[in-house]
Amino acid sequence: MSNSTFDYKARWNRAAALMERDGVDALFLMKPANLAYFTGDGRPCALALLTRTQRCVVAVPACDITSVRRSSAATDIRAFQNEAEMFHGFRDVLQELGLTQATIAIEKNFFDAALYEVFVAHILPQARVVPATPIISQLRMIKDPEEIKCLKAAALVADAGMAAAARALRPGVSESEIAGEAELAMRKAGAEGWASVTYVASGWRSAMAHGPATPKIIAAGDVVQVHLAPMVQGYSADMCRTFLIEPVAADAASALRAYVEAQERGIAAAISGAVLLGIDGAMATSLEHDGYAGKFLRPVFHGVGIEHEEAPIPGGHAVIHGEQKVEQVMAGMVLGIGNCGIYRETFGVRVEDTIWVSEQGPVPLTRYPKL
Amino acid sequence: MSNSTFDYKARWNRAAALMERDGVDALFLMKPANLAYFTGDGRPCALALLTRTQRCVVAVPACDITSVRRSSAATDIRAFQNEAEMFHGFRDVLQELGLTQATIAIEKNFFDAALYEVFVAHILPQARVVPATPIISQLRMIKDPEEIKCLKAAALVADAGMAAAARALRPGVSESEIAGEAELAMRKAGAEGWASVTYVASGWRSAMAHGPATPKIIAAGDVVQVHLAPMVQGYSADMCRTFLIEPVAADAASALRAYVEAQERGIAAAISGAVLLGIDGAMATSLEHDGYAGKFLRPVFHGVGIEHEEAPIPGGHAVIHGEQKVEQVMAGMVLGIGNCGIYRETFGVRVEDTIWVSEQGPVPLTRYPKL
Numbered sequence: 001m002s003n004s005t006f007d008y009k010a011r012w013n014r015a016a017a018l019m020e021r022d023g024v025d026a027l028f029l030m031k032p033a034n035l036a037y038f039t040g041d042g043r044p045c046a047l048a049l050l051t052r053t054q055r056c057v058v059a060v061p062a063c064d065i066t067s068v069r070r071s072s073a074a075t076d077i078r079a080f081q082n083e084a085e086m087f088h089g090f091r092d093v094l095q096e097l098g099l100t101q102a103t104i105a106i107e108k109n110f111f112d113a114a115l116y117e118v119f120v121a122h123i124l125p126q127a128r129v130v131p132a133t134p135i136i137s138q139l140r141m142i143k144d145p146e147e148i149k150c151l152k153a154a155a156l157v158a159d160a161g162m163a164a165a166a167r168a169l170r171p172g173v174s175e176s177e178i179a180g181e182a183e184l185a186m187r188k189a190g191a192e193g194w195a196s197v198t199y200v201a202s203g204w205r206s207a208m209a210h211g212p213a214t215p216k217i218i219a220a221g222d223v224v225q226v227h228l229a230p231m232v233q234g235y236s237a238d239m240c241r242t243f244l245i246e247p248v249a250a251d252a253a254s255a256l257r258a259y260v261e262a263q264e265r266g267i268a269a270a271i272s273g274a275v276l277l278g279i280d281g282a283m284a285t286s287l288e289h290d291g292y293a294g295k296f297l298r299p300v301f302h303g304v305g306i307e308h309e310e311a312p313i314p315g316g317h318a319v320i321h322g323e324q325k326v327e328q329v330m331a332g333m334v335l336g337i338g339n340c341g342i343y344r345e346t347f348g349v350r351v352e353d354t355i356w357v358s359e360q361g362p363v364p365l366t367r368y369p370k371l
Numbered sequence: 372m373s374n375s376t377f378d379y380k381a382r383w384n385r386a387a388a389l390m391e392r393d394g395v396d397a398l399f400l401m402k403p404a405n406l407a408y409f410t411g412d413g414r415p416c417a418l419a420l421l422t423r424t425q426r427c428v429v430a431v432p433a434c435d436i437t438s439v440r441r442s443s444a445a446t447d448i449r450a451f452q453n454e455a456e457m458f459h460g461f462r463d464v465l466q467e468l469g470l471t472q473a474t475i476a477i478e479k480n481f482f483d484a485a486l487y488e489v490f491v492a493h494i495l496p497q498a499r500v501v502p503a504t505p506i507i508s509q510l511r512m513i514k515d516p517e518e519i520k521c522l523k524a525a526a527l528v529a530d531a532g533m534a535a536a537a538r539a540l541r542p543g544v545s546e547s548e549i550a551g552e553a554e555l556a557m558r559k560a561g562a563e564g565w566a567s568v569t570y571v572a573s574g575w576r577s578a579m580a581h582g583p584a585t586p587k588i589i590a591a592g593d594v595v596q597v598h599l600a601p602m603v604q605g606y607s608a609d610m611c612r613t614f615l616i617e618p619v620a621a622d623a624a625s626a627l628r629a630y631v632e633a634q635e636r637g638i639a640a641a642i643s644g645a646v647l648l649g650i651d652g653a654m655a656t657s658l659e660h661d662g663y664a665g666k667f668l669r670p671v672f673h674g675v676g677i678e679h680e681e682a683p684i685p686g687g688h689a690v691i692h693g694e695q696k697v698e699q700v701m702a703g704m705v706l707g708i709g710n711c712g713i714y715r716e717t718f719g720v721r722v723e724d725t726i727w728v729s730e731q732g733p734v735p736l737t738r739y740p741k742l
Binding site for chain 1: 414415416432433434435437438452453454455458479480481482483484485486487488489502504547548550551552554555557558559561562563564565568569575576578579580581583584585586665668669687688690691693714716719
């Protein structure tokens with residue numbers, strides 16, 4: 001997950017300014033995506049404390065010390081032998097730093113409710129605990145040029161995977177095999193893993209919102225959705241294409257054309273300074289004009305970065321994901337546009353791309369042909 | 372995820388008895404693994420309420436209605452158009468069923484803390500909210516014969532993946548390619564996806580507790596850990612092997628032999644009626660005898676089923692995972708034994724198998740050779 005070209009000190013500086021703004025003394029981190037963002041090392045089963053005074057203490061399994069030293073920007077790396085030691089050791093870190101009664105921001109949309117209660121009761125019993133999302137998402141949402149390079153690399157890998165899926169797609173092959181060919185091609189192109197399970201949803205299964213590949217055999221006439229989210233250098237691309245296995249029904253072909261047109265209007269609305277929900281508006285207007293009112297799902301976009309779905313999350317969905325509402329498109333955002341799709345009784349179509357909002361306008365990073 | 376051969380009504384009956392025991396009126400479910408267990412349909416983005424009176428109401432995205440009807444055992448299936456409607460609709464369900472002020476058990480070790488607070492405040496403001504884990508884990512921990520069939524199928528797929536990894540392993544090949552070959556072989560053998568990311572950790576990377584495959588090239592002399600967790604018919608296997616690429620250092624080869632011996636002693640201790648932590652004791656005694664005291668990580672085992680890590684979770688780890696402590700090995704448990712491994716400065720070894728605790732004794736379901 002690490003990439004030593006990132007300027008972590010600059011990230012700590014920006015975090016410190018937001019901590020100052022919000023009266024927060026330290027960020028208490030356990031989510032791998034956030035550990036990666038702030039330290040360069042996003043392994044599971046690690047904890048970090050990033051203070052406003054820019055100390056960064058990380059605790060990791062003892063066996064990982066050597067590899068963490070290679071990749072982490074933390075100022076202080078500590079080892080633990082087991083989970084209990086990890087948690088108790090962190091109480092001591094807070095005490096050492098004089099933060100026992102401080103205001104600590106915690107990843108409330110990452111910790112499960114049971115673990116959150118254990119943490120607050122046993123590690124932070126005297127602290128004032130606030131959510132970390134307003135600080136972390138504001139930072140992670142705007143990508144720096146080094147992050148854009150990683151996202152471009154992930155997008156190229158997704159394109160390679162989609163090309164492999166397209167080559168393998170034919171009647172008689174299983175969804176699982178298509179997924180396997182796409183994954184192998186992405187591995188060979190440099191994928192480190194998958195930010196989301198690979199979806200290959202054919203025929204009636206394409207009508208579902210979530211369609212992980214199954215042993216179902218692809219048949220002539222099937223609509224096939226392929227959704228890929230490879231991780232490269234710790235960053236994800238998010239991409240979906242819909243393939244039509246001939247002879248396909250006319251309504252599926254027209255739905256696909258209408259969705260591609262709507263998605264392109266959505267992409268065109270992703271301009272720095274524009275209203276963020278204008279992307280939704282542009283897609284909805286196009287789909288409604290083409291007769292698909294009430295036949296598509298939302299949200300039609302979301303942020304993409306270390307996670308394949310991250311801030312900005314539009315509208316009311318933000319609350320459910322524990323995120324802040326964001327009003328404007330900003331240069332440096334990277335968005336997955338085309339999320340969800342048109343869903344009918346017997347089929348569904350979805351086309352999604354990873355789009356970089358550059359100063360000059362929206363730049364599609366995933367580029368495999370849509371029709 | 373569905374499998375119509377399961378007897379869901381029997382599961383509801385058993386759940387009702389435990390709800391009676393604990394004074395719970397209904398289970399409020401959102402975790403896909405639990406939705407799969409109780410309804411046969413474990414898609415993400417769905418909600419269910421299973422009452423003590425054995426009503427089972429499920430809410431799913433509108434586009435999924437057709438496919439949910441194919442696979443869900445729920446008595447009442449409702450549709451929603453967006454996330455907000457999903458949550459608000461559920462408040463109405465509680466009112467219809469007269470459960471507004473009831474005792475509702477909720478998956479506190481699944482919901483994140485932010486979402487949990489939204490749920491409790493907006494859907495369950497007058498309910499008495501208790502954790503669902505004591506009921507659900509007690510049920511899921513003991514597998515019925517149909518579940519054992521699925522776990523056997525998943526284990527066969529893991530074996531096929533490990534054989535493919537072994538065939539592909541040689542100096543000059545990347546970890547990513549090994550992972551890709553193993554995944555493609557598992558897809559062809561019937562894998563629906565991965566319960567955990569595929570680990571291929573070679574050379575110095577084998578010394579880490581968590582080693583997802585990277586583009587690192589495998590070299591002569593490398594120790595290589597390969598960890599696979601395919602999903603088949605909604606169930607997972609959990610399997611790790613350590614390969615030695617010759618010429619390998621003598622200490623790595625002896626550590627591997629010692630770990631295999633310890634793991635086999637751990638497996639032998641997995642006998643119905645025995646003390647659960649006896650598995651840990653058997654492995655620890657063997658490793659300490661061979662000079663590895665303080666050089667291995669815990670927990671050395673955990674349950675395997677719909678999830679690749681589930682109840683029983685041993686000792687203090689149970690608390691951190693929001694699970695109950697379990698005292699005894701019971702027939703019908705399926706355990707991943709050999710979790711974690713021996714970790715040294717420059718390498719690590721780990722060998723893990725999925726073991727069914729039958730009435731007749733422990734039965735290894737994953738069987739690829741260990742040495």
